[in-house]
Amino acid sequence: MALNKSFTGLSRKMYNKASQNRQQAGWTRFTRLCWQALGISMKPEEVLNAIYSLDNLEAWKAAWEIIRTKNTDLTEFYLPHLKEIREAVSRLPAPDKPAMRDSRDSIKLALKILESVAEGKCKCSVYLETEQILPESQEKFGLVEVKEKRWDAKAYEDDIECSCTECGQDFNCRVNHGYHYPWSKWVKKTKGYTLNW
Numbered sequence: 482m483a484l485n486k487s488f489t490g491l492s493r494k495m496y497n498k499a500s501q502n503r504q505q506a507g508w509t510r511f512t513r514l515c516w517q518a519l520g521i522s523m524k525p526e527e528v529l530n531a532i533y534s535l536d537n538l539e540a541w542k543a544a545w546e547i548i549r550t551k552n553t554d555l556t557e558f559y560l561p562h563l564k565e566i567r568e569a570v571s572r573l574p575a576p577d578k579p580a581m582r583d584s585r586d587s588i589k590l591a592l593k594i595l596e597s598v599a600e601g602k603c604k605c606s607v608y609l610e611t612e613q614i615l616p617e618s619q620e621k622f623g624l625v626e627v628k629e630k631r632w633d634a635k636a637y638e639d640d641i642e643c644s645c646t647e648c649g650q651d652f653n654c655r656v657n658h659g660y661h662y663p664w665s666k667w668v669k670k671t672k673g674y675t676l677n678w
């Protein structure tokens with residue numbers, strides 16, 4: 482599927498192999514729906530209703546909308562509802578079946594981003610604490626600028642130099658396309674730079 486290919490930056494051959502691995506690993510319908518949902522766009526009120534629905538899949542979709550939203554819009558649309566969002570997230574049910582990643586992880590990450598913006602920090606301060614955010618995905622939404630990308634064949638990872646378009650913080654990010662999920666490791670560059678958060 483073109484969406485997955487562009488999201489992960491995988492070549493077609495690698496993507497096919499990854500798909501095969503996922504099928505062998507018994508990827509659930511839920512997970513497929515999650516990936517398909519990556520391209521959706523929701524209005525702020527729909528995002529809030531999705532979180533308040535206490536449905537994990539709906540909350541997952543809402544989470545990615547929040548993760549892809551700029552600080553100013555987060556402040557305007559979601560911070561006034563932070564208390565209700567926090568309460569709804571805490572009430573989301575545990576997944577029925579064991580999975581590689583808890584389906585609530587994304588909305589918990591989105592909440593962490595909102596908490597950090599509420600503290601006056603840039604949302605990118607949270608990138609350091611998660612493996613879920615990929616620079617090239619954020620770049621599509623204008624949140625990150627990828628400056629250089631190197632393929633590290635030994636580690637089988639992308640080594641990406643990038644910066645936050647909102648506060649200017651520079652990062653190095655390693656992206657591993659993984660056996661089940663792509664994951665990232667963000668490290669901030671501080672040399673010669675004054676942090677904005």
Ligand SMILES: [Zn+2]
Pocket residue numbers: 603604605606645646647648649650
């Ligand atoms: Zn930033």
